[in-house]
Amino acid sequence: MSASLIDKLNLALKDLLYRSESDEPFDIIHWKDAGEICGPRQVSVRAKCPAGTIIRTMTLDDFFKDLVAEKSWHGTEETAKVQKYRRLKDLIVKELKNSQVFLLGQIELSIWIIGKAGKDDWFAIKTKSIET
Numbered sequence: 001m002s003a004s005l006i007d008k009l010n011l012a013l014k015d016l017l018y019r020s021e022s023d024e025p026f027d028i029i030h031w032k033d034a035g036e037i038c039g040p041r042q043v044s045v046r047a048k049c050p051a052g053t054i055i056r057t058m059t060l061d062d063f064f065k066d067l068v069a070e071k072s073w074h075g076t077e078e079t080a081k082v083q084k085y086r087r088l089k090d091l092i093v094k095e096l097k098n099s100q101v102f103l104l105g106q107i108e109l110s111i112w113i114i115g116k117a118g119k120d121d122w123f124a125i126k127t128k129s130i131e132t
Contacts, residue, residue: 005123006028009123012087012091013026015084016088018127020129020130021131024127027126028124029124031121031124032120040057040102043055043102047110047112049110054106055104056103057101057103062101063111064089067085068082068089070082092125095115095117096114096115099113099114100114102114108128111126111127111128111129112124112126
C-alpha cells in the first residue's frame with residue numbers, strides 16, 4: 001500500500017511549489033511501523049528541531065484555504081495550480097487519517113502535513129515558507 005500511496009503523492013506534488021516569499025518544493029517522508037507520532041513533541045523530534053523551536057498547528061482546511069480558492073483574476077496557470085492543490089487536499093483527506101499541519105519555527109517555517117495510512121504507517125508532506 002505505501003509504495004502506491006507514495007506514487008500517488010508524488011504525482012499530486014509533481015511541479016507543485018508552495019508559494020511564500022520563496023517558491024519551495026514539497027518532499028514526502030514515510031515512517032513505516034512508527035506507532036503514534038502525530039503530536040507537536042513527536043513532530044519536533046522527527047524534524048530534528050532545536051530546543052525551544054516554536055511549533056504551531058493548523059487544520060488541513062485552514063492550510064489549503066487560500067490554495068484551493070479560485071479568484072476572478074486567475075488565468076489558466078493559476079487555475080491549474082488551484083486544481084492541483086484541490087487534488088492534493090482530496091488525496092490527503094482520502095488516504096491520510098488524522099491529518100494535521102505543523103508549522104515549525106518563525107520567519108523561515110518548516111511546514112509538515114502529517115497523517116496516518118494503514119495500521120502504523122505515517123506520512124509527512126513537508127515544505128518551507130519564508131514569512132518576514
